[in-house]
Amino acid sequence: MFRGIAVSAGICRGKILVLHRARHVIARRELPDEKISLEVSRFEKSLTQTRQQISEVQRKVVESMGTKEGDIFDAHLLMLEDRMLVDEVIRVIKEQKVNAEFAFHAVAERYSTALAGVNDEYLRERADDMRDLTARVLDNLLDVQDEFDLRHLAEPCILVSHDLSPSTTAQLDKKFILGFATDIGGKTSHTAIMARSLGIPAVVGLQNISQELDSGDYALLDGYNGTIIVNPTDQTLFEYGQLEKNKASLEEKLREIQRQPAVTLDGRFIHLSANIEDQNDIEAVIKHGAEGVGLFRTEFLFINRESSPGEEDQYKVYQEVAAALKPHPVIIRTLDLGGDKFVSHLQLAQEMNPFLGWRAIRFCLAQPEMFRAQLRAVLRASAEGNVKMMYPMISGLDELNQANALVEKCKAELRAEKISFDEKMEIGAMIEIPSAVLIADALAQRVKFFSIGSNDLIQYTLAADRTNEKVSHLYEPTHPAIIRLIKMTVDAAHKNGIWAGVCGEIAGDPTLAPLLIGLGVDELSAAPPVVPQVKYIVRRLKLSEAQALAEFALQCESPSEIYTRCQTLARQTAPSLFEK
Numbered sequence: 198m199f200r201g202i203a204v205s206a207g208i209c210r211g212k213i214l215v216l217h218r219a220r221h222v223i224a225r226r227e228l229p230d231e232k233i234s235l236e237v238s239r240f241e242k243s244l245t246q247t248r249q250q251i252s253e254v255q256r257k258v259v260e261s262m263g264t265k266e267g268d269i270f271d272a273h274l275l276m277l278e279d280r281m282l283v284d285e286v287i288r289v290i291k292e293q294k295v296n297a298e299f300a301f302h303a304v305a306e307r308y309s310t311a312l313a314g315v316n317d318e319y320l321r322e323r324a325d326d327m328r329d330l331t332a333r334v335l336d337n338l339l340d341v342q343d344e345f346d347l348r349h350l351a352e353p354c355i356l357v358s359h360d361l362s363p364s365t366t367a368q369l370d371k372k373f374i375l376g377f378a379t380d381i382g383g384k385t386s387h388t389a390i391m392a393r394s395l396g397i398p399a400v401v402g403l404q405n406i407s408q409e410l411d412s413g414d415y416a417l418l419d420g421y422n423g424t425i426i427v428n429p430t431d432q433t434l435f436e437y438g439q440l441e442k443n444k445a446s447l448e449e450k451l452r453e454i455q456r457q458p459a460v461t462l463d464g465r466f467i468h469l470s471a472n473i474e475d476q477n478d479i480e481a482v483i484k485h486g487a488e489g490v491g492l493f494r495t496e497f498l499f500i501n502r503e504s505s506p507g508e509e510d511q512y513k514v515y516q517e518v519a520a521a522l523k524p525h526p527v528i529i530r531t532l533d534l535g536g537d538k539f540v541s542h543l544q545l546a547q548e549m550n551p552f553l554g555w556r557a558i559r560f561c562l563a564q565p566e567m568f569r570a571q572l573r574a575v576l577r578a579s580a581e582g583n584v585k586m587m588y589p590m591i592s593g594l595d596e597l598n599q600a601n602a603l604v605e606k607c608k609a610e611l612r613a614e615k616i617s618f619d620e621k622m623e624i625g626a627m628i629e630i631p632s633a634v635l636i637a638d639a640l641a642q643r644v645k646f647f648s649i650g651s652n653d654l655i656q657y658t659l660a661a662d663r664t665n666e667k668v669s670h671l672y673e674p675t676h677p678a679i680i681r682l683i684k685m686t687v688d689a690a691h692k693n694g695i696w697a698g699v700c701g702e703i704a705g706d707p708t709l710a711p712l713l714i715g716l717g718v719d720e721l722s723a724a725p726p727v728v729p730q731v732k733y734i735v736r737r738l739k740l741s742e743a744q745a746l747a748e749f750a751l752q753c754e755s756p757s758e759i760y761t762r763c764q765t766l767a768r769q770t771a772p773s774l775f776e777k
């Protein structure tokens with residue numbers, strides 16, 4: 198049995214096909230002076246050819262999967278147009294008088310290695326994009342045929358390879374590719390995202406499976422638990438048959454409640470909404486039955502582009518989302534850059550402690566022009582739907598007052614310009630810093646709602662960097678301190694007549710959602726694909742049981758005991774969600 202990372206749910210069984218990528222042989226050739234300019238044009242031609250191929254793949258992907266998946270190739274196209282990279286290659290060709298493939302390979306490798314070494318998962322995964330792109334350019338320079346030709350497979354199979362590029366993944370045909378498994382890759386790599394969109398079960402990060410297996414081997418791939426079992430016994434096949442049946446019946450049950458509200462057996466209504474990153478997520482929000490958006494992470498509109506989007510660009514996006522989801526609310530969070538979310542075009546200085554540094558509302562208040570463009574865009578969109586807005590990383594009253602004063606200024610401008618907006622647009626504060634919890638009473642008198650950003654609240658309370666695996670054992674959502682902070686926030690909200698939600702990852706975890714409900718949380722906002730599971734457990738839960746769990750958690754001293762109680766209640770309430 199091989200263990201890796203499950204990235205796309207489902208089970209499949211069949212013959213293995215191991216793909217070994219043709220390795221490019223890159224020799225260094227010295228060129229006479231008169232051949233240099235020819236070599237430069239040969240390099241430029243290969244870029245043009247590559248651009249055409251990628252655009253073609255992108256077009257097909259948009260057609261078959263949608264714009265979000267197509268956007269993946271924007272990163273490739275941007276890299277291809279990166280003047281620094283292109284000029285550097287031309288300089289090497291000219292100065293060292295060498296062939297284009299040698300120069301390009303050397304420079305591109307340096308880029309990929311630098312990206313792979315960055316302490317940021319998003320950028321690290323761009324190293325895979327860079328390698329995908331490098332391979333394509335080299336294919337063109339060396340006149341090698343496309344990576345793998347998967348069009349003439351005789352029978353359906355499970356693909357195994359060291360890596361699969363997004364361009365190859367995009368071409369996989371579900372009829373012939375039962376599933377795939379790779380040596381490298383992570384949960385958020387583009388290949389994984391595409392596998393999920395295609396609905397092909399996939400496991401990545403299997404280390405050296407492409408060396409260990411041979412084409413023709415028979416195997417079972419479990420995309421729920423991230424395993425590959427070679428030559429499964431009849432007993433294993435039978436057990437997996439059962440698991441598949443159970444999963445199919447759960448899917449059916451989740452579909453049945455898609456249009457139903459998230460209400461407990463004893464009548465407590467929970468507002469269940471979705472976390473999104475851009476307008477391409479609208480479809481997923483609707484498909485998974487979320488009631489609007491509880492967290493629109495607007496910083497993703499700033500990533501992957503050469504300059505920041507202005508008021509007009511942002512307005513179009515916010516307006517589209519608000520109009521598509523109305524009458525449901527769309528909570529737009531103002532820009533939360535910094536921490537682990539960087540935008541290269543802003544060229545922010547490196548900091549010793551980025552999570553404690555110049556990020557989110559701190560950054561926006563120091564960049565009033567940029568902030569103003571966003572505030573105006575959000576206000577204008579409020580005329581078109583049920584828009585609300587919230588500020589990230591509020592640590593004290595001053596920040597809230599300053600931000601609110603800027604909003605008032607923008608409103609006055611819009612009035613003077615006779616541009617419509619919702620005068621009553623609600624503004625909330627994210628509660629993600631312990632100091633905000635301790636002054637929640639004062640904050641609650643100045644906003645219309647709270648949204649607890651538990652991802653950050655946990656890291657700041659327990660002083661455990663949310664991206665550092667070495668301290669992940671300390672990053673405990675059921676730490677008694679976290680439970681008490683959530684309770685204090687909810688109580689302060691209710692005392693002041695406003696509501697409190699949670700939009701961090703714990704809101705989408707069916708094991709922890711009952712505890713949050715028991716603590717009095719009014720709204721849960723989670724990634725669209727987990728919304729149906731949360732709704733399922735809410736609809737089978739009794740508020741009284743959730744409250745008993747919360748009472749236990751509030752007096753218990755041990756994070757693991759609290760977690761075990763959460764597990765017990767969740768499993769009793771919705772056993773089918775937890776079948777492995």
Ligand code: PEP
Nearest residue numbers: 629650651652653700701
């Ligand atoms: C949070 O901190 O819980 C949150 C929702 O914000 P982000 O994950 O974007 O920092």
Ligand code: MG
Nearest residue numbers: 629650652653
């Ligand atoms: Mg946060």
